[in-house]
Amino acid sequence: MERMEDKNFDQAIQQKVEGFQPKVPAQVWDKIEAELDNGENVRAIKERKISTFPWKRMAAALVVLTSGVWWYARQPEEVVYLHGKPKTAELALSASPQSVEREEEIAKTRPKEMEQKTIQLAVDKKPKQFRRVEEGPRQMVLTSSLDHPASQPVPGRTVLKEEVYHPMVETLEMESNKLSLVQQSVIPLAQASGETVRRKKELGVSDLLNYMVGAVDKENKKIVRFSHDEEGTLSVAVDLAAVKIKL
């Protein structure tokens, strides 16, 4: 128990000093102001760093979302594009193995025509040929194999592939008083092959997304991993082990 004398003594001192209001040297405020100026600069930079950080993350997330949506939305278009090409190609695509065999037979029944380097048909001599041109797939097999005279008649699949990517139409050309039937590719070869290459590159969207996600450790573990299948379905995998490492 504290003695009364001590309590009174403390109280007396306290009362005495509590009312004391000394004159504060003027330079103290100047020093405080200077220190605040420096401190505020440092703090402002810190705050700016903190405030911009979520924006970066949000922007990154927006880019990922937008590219994901864009990529997903593009899928049906691509299918339409493939089916929407010239009728010949479409028919060739839908050709069943049976029709391929038929086409082979037809091709074999016309060895004379296959030996030709180019189709140069006089209109008056073979008017039937014209009709076949319009018929599509059958003529396509014919023209396609004629296009590569050196090659032997190939199995149906290979011919079919050529049909799909290089559909040919025959056009009439006037050449020295002769009406010639010259085959022309609907899609220029270079363009056709370019199209194929481009499509392969586009499939790397998930790779791009994977690249954007930062790795958590040296083993390149990532919290979110993107992948896609051939049909273009984008899937997202969350690695809980990586989340644990991150936390």
Add this chain to the structure above:
Amino acid sequence: MNLKHRYTIDDLLAGCKRGERKAQELLYRALASKMYAVCLRYATTDFEAEDMLQTGFVKVFQRIQDFKGEGSFEGWVRRIMVNTAIGIYRKKLRGLNIQSIDEGTDQPQQLFDMERLEVEDLMRLIQKLPDGYRVVFNLYAIEGYSHKEIAELLGVSEGASKSQLSRARSWLKQKLMILEGGNQNGTYGG
């Protein structure tokens, strides 16, 4: 026309929270004297007290967002000042775990005339107290902390806090006696 603006503490606080220099200055001017008095009690010199005041107010303005209006603002500022002062002496005070409490044996039973005592003189005496005595006496007798709180604040034992307080009182009483020149007709008696 009265061009003087009247600010309430809430106005100044709001201004300070927005980082307005004018509000900070006005708030400083309103509290500087009281807080300087606090610093003088913990410091050994006026220069040291000025440094404490400066550091303390910078802390006040930097942490002003933390003040949520619980309790008085002055009390909050005062605690920051006291903590700033303690921070300076904390390391020095680590070695004060001496537990010899011999209260009463060496305390002069004198009467003091506190009314006639100049506050400046008292402040000088407090400043001259040895570091440990001074900090504990300030915390206990003037700020009203308990020995347990002081022990936690300074990182010493409660016994050491009590011991320092007792010695501080004795020291002060002796010095006051000398200051009053043996005048025993005071109004304060033990």
